[in-house]
Amino acid sequence: MNVVAATGRLTLDAIGEIGRIANFAARGGTAWFVGPFYWRAFGGALARIGYASLPVVGLTAIFTGAALALNIYEGALFNVEAFLPQILGVSIVRELGPVLAALMVAGRCSSAMAAEIGTMRVTEQIDALSTLSVDPFKYLIAPRIIATTLALPLLVLTADIIGVYGGYLVSVYALGFEPTHYITNLVDFLSVDDVTSGLLKAAVFGFLISVMGCYYGYKSRGGAGGVGSATRTAVVAAAVAVLASNYLMTSLLVEV
Amino acid sequence: MASKPKKILIRDLDKAFGDNQVLRGVNLDVAKGQSLVVIGGSGTGKSVLIKCLLGLLKADKGVIEIDGVNIARQTGGDRRLMAQQSGMLFQGAALFDSLNVWENVAFRLIYAERKSRKHAREKAIDCLAQVGLAPEVGDLAPAELSGGMQKRVGLARAIASDPEILFFDEPTTGLDPIMADIINNLLVERVKALGATTISITHDMASARKIADEIAMLYQGQIIWRGKPGEVENSGNPMVDQFVHGRAEGPIQMQVRRDFTSRR
Ligand SMILES: Nc1ncnc2c1ncn2[C@@H]1O[C@H](COP(=O)(O)OP(=O)(O)OP(=O)(O)O)[C@@H](O)[C@H]1O
Ligand SMILES: [Mg+2]
Numbered sequence: 001m002n003v004v005a006a007t008g009r010l011t012l013d014a015i016g017e018i019g020r021i022a023n024f025a026a027r028g029g030t031a032w033f034v035g036p037f038y039w040r041a042f043g044g045a046l047a048r049i050g051y052a053s054l055p056v057v058g059l060t061a062i063f064t065g066a067a068l069a070l071n072i073y074e075g076a077l078f079n080v081e082a083f084l085p086q087i088l089g090v091s092i093v094r095e096l097g098p099v100l101a102a103l104m105v106a107g108r109c110s111s112a113m114a115a116e117i118g119t120m121r122v123t124e125q126i127d128a129l130s131t132l133s134v135d136p137f138k139y140l141i142a143p144r145i146i147a148t149t150l151a152l153p154l155l156v157l158t159a160d161i162i163g164v165y166g167g168y169l170v171s172v173y174a175l176g177f178e179p180t181h182y183i184t185n186l187v188d189f190l191s192v193d194d195v196t197s198g199l200l201k202a203a204v205f206g207f208l209i210s211v212m213g214c215y216y217g218y219k220s221r222g223g224a225g226g227v228g229s230a231t232r233t234a235v236v237a238a239a240v241a242v243l244a245s246n247y248l249m250t251s252l253l254v255e256v
Numbered sequence: 257m258a259s260k261p262k263k264i265l266i267r268d269l270d271k272a273f274g275d276n277q278v279l280r281g282v283n284l285d286v287a288k289g290q291s292l293v294v295i296g297g298s299g300t301g302k303s304v305l306i307k308c309l310l311g312l313l314k315a316d317k318g319v320i321e322i323d324g325v326n327i328a329r330q331t332g333g334d335r336r337l338m339a340q341q342s343g344m345l346f347q348g349a350a351l352f353d354s355l356n357v358w359e360n361v362a363f364r365l366i367y368a369e370r371k372s373r374k375h376a377r378e379k380a381i382d383c384l385a386q387v388g389l390a391p392e393v394g395d396l397a398p399a400e401l402s403g404g405m406q407k408r409v410g411l412a413r414a415i416a417s418d419p420e421i422l423f424f425d426e427p428t429t430g431l432d433p434i435m436a437d438i439i440n441n442l443l444v445e446r447v448k449a450l451g452a453t454t455i456s457i458t459h460d461m462a463s464a465r466k467i468a469d470e471i472a473m474l475y476q477g478q479i480i481w482r483g484k485p486g487e488v489e490n491s492g493n494p495m496v497d498q499f500v501h502g503r504a505e506g507p508i509q510m511q512v513r514r515d516f517t518s519r520r
Contacts, residue, residue: 123348124346125351125353127350128344132368132413
């Protein structure tokens with residue numbers, strides 16, 4: 001009986017929290033439907049989230065592509081020279097590129113957003129914003145959400161290219177494949193849909209990551225400890241949101 | 257006094273955080289162009305009172321009228337109209353640490369009034385000068401300033417767009433006596449020059465006497481006394497008396513361990 005009650009309570013709490021996050025996301029995502037627009041804040045967010053994430057996303061992609069090539073080579077039974085670029089390309093473009101890039105950005109940026117906004121909350125800077133007639137959702141939240149949603153597909157596109165290149169390096173220099181074969185096999189097999197479905201996922205991931213970072217920062221309370229736990233929660237929530245939404249979207253996209 | 261229109265009127269204002277009933281029926285009013293100073297012990301809810309007036313905290317019950325309009329139940333856009341005509345100095349300054357000092361001071365001009373950055377910068381440097389800060393300070397980050405300097409930047413930010421209502425939460429705390437007096441003069445002069453209505457919180461009785469048209473004391477969630485600065489010395493109220501003269505013994509019992517205080 002107690003277990004049932006506890007489970008019920010937990011479920012209700014979770015539903016309530018999801019509702020609050022959805023409400024927050026709607027407010028933050030639509031804050032820029034009307035002006036004023038704060039381009040300086042947007043540019044700053046784009047540089048921090050998009051441009052500064054390039055190295056870590058690139059490194060993740062190149063090593064993953066390289067390791068994947070070895071694994072496929074090991075597992076393939078026949079015609080591996082045609083097979084390897086195809087499997088590698090599809091895996092990276094449809095699945096690994098978007099998910100791994102999103103997880104890296106979740107670790108890097110949702111924590112930073114939660115810490116920044118959380119510190120602003122506990123030092124009353126967010127209160128100060130409203131006393132200066134500036135809407136925190138327009139100045140703080142919307143620029144970050146829009147910047148992340150736009151930046152992630154671009155990061156994933158970069159990750160796709162670098163990941164495939166990592167596979168190329170291993171195939172050509174370690175496994176002795178013919179370079180032109182690798183490229184023609186890959187290009188012939190990959191469809192535009194493969195790429196766009198990955199980029200579409202990436203946009204959704206970017207939205208979710210920034211919403212989690214902003215939400216947990218915005219509602220943090222009580223000094224450094226509060227900001228610390230907001231940061232922790234934001235990273236975990238962002239990662240879970242990425243993985244869960246990935247499954248959901250994949251099951252929808254695969255059926256089409 | 258009674259003939260002047262009330263700029264701010266507060267009736268039966270209640271605010272609690274969980275079990276902690278902070279404000280218990282506050283009644284207060286301030287006439288247009290007047291300067292009211294609120295005094296009271298630490299933790300009695302002075303900052304909470306101001307935050308309720310600004311709409312940063314939502315009062316549980318009661319009426320807050322600004323120019324005769326009840327804003328206690330307003331939220332969002334309407335409340336922002338109120339924010340547009342008021343300026344606030346936070347107790348902890350609350351400067352934006354991602355922006356440099358002049359951008360902080362000019363924040364409302366740049367981001368709410370959409371003035372050019374050049375114009376806003378000139379105005380910011382001018383406001384910094386009024387609080388005794390050199391133009392070079394404008395290019396520093398808030399984290400590079402001393403506590404007292406941060407306070408003055410916060411003050412410059414509050415007055416930068418000439419608001420009709422000004423709230424100062426401990427404007428002279430952390431300043432040396434000379435700078436405190438300069439700030440006091442500035443507050444008095446701003447109020448005179450702008451006809452601004454101000455509510456200030458302070459523990460500094462010298463400052464209170466200088467800037468106040470009236471002084472009100474908050475104790476246990478209520479305004480227990482109000483009067484002219486000249487009357488505060490001989491208020492006849494034991495609580496006010498104890499506070500003004502800063503005595504540990506009296507009707508106000510601070511929450512401290514007795515054995516600890518007696519040993520000091
Ligand atoms: N956001 C909040 N959440 C919970 N309790 C709060 C909050 N803000 C203030 N309080 C409580 O309200 C009471 C009054 O706080 P307030 O900051 O108004 O005191 P104060 O009169 O300004 O004191 P001081 O002179 O030290 O600044 C305190 O007991 C404080 O714990
Ligand atoms: Mg206070």
